[in-house]
Amino acid sequence: MEMVPLTHYLFLSATLFVIGVVGVLVRRNAIVVFMSIEIMLNAVNISLIAFDRYLNLHDGQIFSFMVMCVAAAEVSVGLAIIISLFRNKPTINLDEFNIMKS
């Protein structure tokens, strides 16, 4: 069976990452921004595993588990922040939140 070449995985990963970056930059909904960050993390996971397979190592797989752990922790903290933002002001539109400025 013919193997899918490494380049394809990397293209997929890069595309997903760019989608994530653009999502972070252009969307206003905090939840969507959050999901975009998850997409970016998973794009990185894809490239980690693709390299791992290509080079016949196991470090990448282990590291991708690390990334998932971090992502899970980040989700719990991030969602808590979003909830407290919503309690503060009945919206999760990020443009409404610039209270950090002076």
Place this chain on the structure above:
Amino acid sequence: MLLKLTSLVPLYPLIGCIINGFFGLRIGKNAVGLIAAGSVGLSFLTTLIIFIGLVMTPAEERVFEQVLFTWMAVGDFTAEFGFQVDPLSMTMMLFVTGVGFLIHVYSIGYMHEEYSFYRFFAYMNLFMFSMLLLIMGNNFLIMFIGWEGVGCCSYFLIGYYFEKKSACDAGTKAFVMNRVGDFAFLLAVMYIFNIFGSIDFTTVFHAAPEKLIYDSETVTIITMLLFVGACGKSAQIPLYTWLPDAMEGPTPVSALIHAATMVTAGVYMVVRCNALFALAPITMWTVAFIGGATAIFAATIGMTQFDIKRVLAYSTVSQIGYMFMAVGVGAYTAAIFHMVTHAFFKACLFLGSGSVIHGLHGEQDMRKMGALKSHMPITFVTFFVSTLAIAGIFPLSGFFSKDEILYHALMDGNFILWGMGITGALLTAFYMFRLVFMTFFGKSNVDPQVHPHESPKIMTMPLVILAGLAFFGGALGIPLFHGWHILHNWLEPVFYFDMPSALEHSAHLLHEQGKHAPSWSHLLQPEGDHNVWVEIALMLLSLSIAVAGIFGAYICYIKKPHLPDLLTEGQWGYDLVKNKYEVDEIYDETIVKPTLEGSKLLWKECDAKGIDGAVNGTAQILGWLSNQARNFQSGFVRNYALFMVVGFIGLLIVTL
């Protein structure tokens, strides 16, 4: 043994000053007066004891130095804090503490109504301390401390009534004019250290004939600078204008500081440095002529003033001019003699005028006085005795001292100087009797609401003592008979100067430099004998001059009181003199105003615009930049994310 007490003399007034200055309000007026006068009295008694000690030592060994500690030692430079007692400083100490004590006693009565009684006495004691440092120091630096100290106290006391603007201005004027002289004095001290490597009196004066060439530039510059210093302190042309204004202070201050003691400090300093001045004929000439010119100049102004204290102030300037004239012709004894007698009669005159002012509740204008002789008999008698003394009537003290100066001026072969002196004597007799006639004789012009009264005993007693001293003070220097001139015999060791060997050294030094020494043989001619007949003729002449002055005043102010107005009406010359030759105005226009304008220019343009502009500008630019940078921090999370992305891409581009 007795000389060991020396350091106590200035200590008492210092302690008095500290007690009065810090606790004066709490201990009450009586205690303040007692401490102030008592401390000076103790100084006087101690001085007397030291005087006995000094008299008991043989004449050649009458120099006693007491070094308390080394004040500072930097490299080659050492300055000791020490005192020197020799016949010259002894003479000064005696009359400074003696007259000072009497004036302190008088002030207790004069200043009794004042609220800041304690402040006055604290300053007075501080002044006594500084003055004693000035005359007792054993090196130039101690003298300089005293020199500055008396100037400072003079400033405090002129501005004693500081709520009056004129008093403040007068204080500032005195201070600033004194600074001019002080600066020159300090320069001279530095120059002396540069040449001699020491500032100790004994060392410098012993080394002077060996290190300095007669009539060389160096010694001329040093002595000229010293003389400028003396001019500032002793109110000589061109730095005399502060003294008449200094009359804004309380009258005892005028008596103590601006008549008897501080203003004669310049004369003392020049006399002290006689070893240097003897080597500088040009300076001596300048000193004599400045002195003579001041004597006449101030006397003419004194004739036209109506403020009783201002007349006395100009008289002081004029009399100090006499002292400088004496110094300039090398008659140091005569200068010191006149200084002592002047301290007696001028202190008495000032205190007497204070008594008059006190009796008239603060009136100083002589046109509003007159016929006071019956109201205040003691003041009148003492004032009259002192006036006779200053006018030079035989056998009062002023006659002997002034005559000695005139005799030496003539013997110096300088008829112009002598003429200046004799004219000054005529003017002195005239303006002093004008003052007496306007104040005590004639018809009363006193404000009818004011009832003149004699001053209390505490004020008249010092007057009586001072008048007695003014009467008998001439006994210190009886001329004609060899050996009767007590002061001359007493001071002679201080003024001993070996001119022939000094000239020999100078010729040797010049020879080493490969120059030819000019002929100085005319300087070494033996001094002519004391010509008794010349002296008697001079005495008769000056006596008749004085009587002529008195007679003139009698005609103008008693016989025909309308005559002065008639003579002076519309005369531009009179107006010029009355306006003090416009010297104050000239100084204002040529020195004060340009200085103020220049300072203002520097302040407004250079300081406010240039320096402040640069400093504030830097801050403003930084502030503007920060404000711009602040805009990056928008508070929007997505903005920050964008920056991160841009930065990351930038990094990528750079690394790839």
